[in-house]
Amino acid sequence: MNQQQTQFSTLWVLVVPPHSLAPEAADGKRSSNPAFWWVNGRGNEVRWSFEELGFHSRKVANVLSDICGLQKGDRVMLILPRIPEWWLVNVACMRTGISLVLGTSQLTAKDISYRLQACKAKCIITNDMLASAVDAVASDCQFLKTKLIVSEGRRDGWLNFNELYKAQPADHICVKTKIQDPMVIYFTSGTTGSPKMAEHSQGSLGFRPVISERYWLDLTPEDMMWCLSDTGWIIASLGSVLDPWVFGSCVFVHNLPQVESATILNTLSRFPITAIFGAPTLFRMLVQHDLTSYKFMSLQHCTSGGEPLNPEVMEQWKRTTGLTICEMYGQTETGIICSVFKGMKIKPGSMGKTAPLYDAQIIDENANVLPPGQEGEIAIRIKPKRPLGLFSKYIDNPEKTASSERGNFFITGDRGTMDEEGYFWFLGRSDDIINSSGYRIGPSEVENCLDRAPAVVESAAVSSPDPLRGEVVKAFVVLSPAFSSCDLEKLRLELQEHVKKVTAPYKYPRKMEFVQELPKTITGKIKRNELRNKEWGRM
Incomplete structure (x- = not known):
């Protein structure tokens, strides 16, 4: 085993989750699904019920509050790959009111330095892979007070996450937060300029799925959701934390240090995964394999987003698997703007219809709503009432926040059209x-x-x-x-x-x-x- 795999054989034990607190399925019976199911492809597994998830997350909340001294409103940067601790820190930050700042494991020392200084994080949590990069820039980050490492071994200047976790009690009282309080900060992956900090509130992320997100996933307690997004991005929060758990579904995770088509296809064949989300690149990779040699016994719902998926890939996937790929469209600032919902007529190349939270329109340069078929900018109506799912602001950048609004709309910077039936079609960035x-x-x-x-x-x-x-x-x-x-x-x-x-x-x-x-x-x-x-x- 490598270092990352070894830590899970000692920190977590494989458990068969008790189902006394499991959500009820549609027929009134208790779901047999765990809340969280993690595998690494080499025999190691972690399975938690919702009860156990609460137990572990309360201990992590105590690490952040009692040991690291973090309080409601403080910021902690989390840069971890697809390992169970990432999910526990997410839940622990919700419990404590600490703002989570997410980053991808592919960040360099320069990237980390910029982000730490920009967001003023008091704590960073990462693993051995990035610890040296953090150490190289930590002296320039005057707000950084605590470094937590997820590792079996110790490192000078770092607190060991695993050791602290084991020593903590499992009692923790949730901090009271308001709907407008900050929850998560994402650094946008813009193609020009330095990354911007988009802040989401407790309302825009925490309450949003209750109102809207059944439509893009439509999950139940009997479902098992596998979101293959990198842990640094908003779709990981939506597709592998908030939305599945709001509906009592199981979050499935494969460690997947490298995106390998054969591993993904074998995993879909072996485990009772009912829903997956992946970027178009993923499906383009998968259809190059002989899919007839794989049997997906449980898979029912496939979703793609991030950029348009070419219809040929959709056709080939449907032809060889019998499954339809539903497209969705959203941004870091907005979450899901529109999608092809389950049971909805699919128009190849279309991103679907507006999500229930939003009034999305195609507008011109003067913020006038354009008629069906006419090209313009994709925009979300924010006046007279700002929709719940929209981000709060670009932190420390009021000019950018202001420039993202035009008339009564938030402008996405993407161009598209809407047809007579309300389906959106993406043309490209402005x-x-x-x-x-x-x-x-x-x-x-x-x-x-x-x-x-x-x-x-x-x-x-x-x-x-x-x-x-x-x-x-x-x-x-x-x-x-x-x-x-x-x-x-x-x-x-x-x-x-x-x-x-x-x-x-x-x-x-x-x-x-x-x-x-x-x-x-x-x-x-x-x-x-x-x-x-x-x-x-x-x-």
Whole structure:
């Protein structure tokens, strides 16, 4: 076993959860599901009932309050991979009113320094993998008082999470919080400028799923939800903490240090997982395997979000598994804006309809609501009453907070259309739209066409300067290994003709470059701005 795997054989024991406090299923019987089920793929498992989850989280709350001296409103930065402690700290912060600042395990020392100084966190919780990076910058972070390490061994200057946990009593009284009190801070993964701190309140995250989120997951106590999002992002909070547990569902977690298609497919075949969420990249990876050799006995609901999923992948997944992929759309600041709900008619390429909490519209530059079919900015009505699910503000950035509003709306910065039936269609970020000879082209339109071609694994479309047209579409294309030795010039012409046939000819990429990989944010979104800046000589 490696270090990470070893710690769970000593810190946690495999338990068969007592079901006396388990939620009731629809038929009135107690659910047999645990609240939390963690595996690492090497035989180690952790299973907790809701009762046990409460027991463990109360001990962690005492670590934060009594040992670290943190109080309601203080901030603690949490950077852990998919290990049980991440979930316990989440619940413990809810109990104590401490604001949680989440980060991904892929952060560098420079990233950590910026975040610690920006959010003024008094405590950081991480593991051996990032401890040295924290130590390298801690002296510059004047607000940081306590460092907690999740590790079997000790480290100078750090408190050992495991040892402190074991010594704590399991009695803890929840701190009273108000609906507007801060709960979680996310650093947005914007493609330009330094990351911004988006603050969510107890209401926008804690109470939101009770009102709205049954619609995008529609879970019951009999369901087992597997959200494959990185622990640093809002979808991990929504899909693997708040929303499943509000409905009494089991949260399933695979340690998954590396995203491997075979591991994911084997896990779906072995465990009684009924619902999964993954980014489009995940499903693009999975459909490249022979799915007929896998049998998903329990899986019923598949959801994708983060960027558009090309219809070809949806069709192939449906054809080989019999399951539909429902798309959803949201942002760090908003949570889920719209989605394809269970039982709803699917229009391939559409993000679905507005979530119950929101009044989403397509607006113009003057904040006028546009009619169906007309392109504009996707926006959420915030006046006369601000909806509960929306973030509170960008911390220490009132100018950015103010600039995100236009008239009666919060503007997402994304462009799209809405059809007569209320379905939303994503075109791209406002600054990603390509204007060629007066034709406005959304990059996802071009990418969806290219990604349907057997030779293409994924692609990115950006504007490129052209003396005649002002700018044209250029596509950066990652080829499937089977086509890497082909005549690239011939393949380029074939792909251009393919796009012309699939969509309007003016959208085809007049320029094309074959690359080994695309630049992406740590959430997996393609950094089109980086490619665009390269084309325009702004690097």
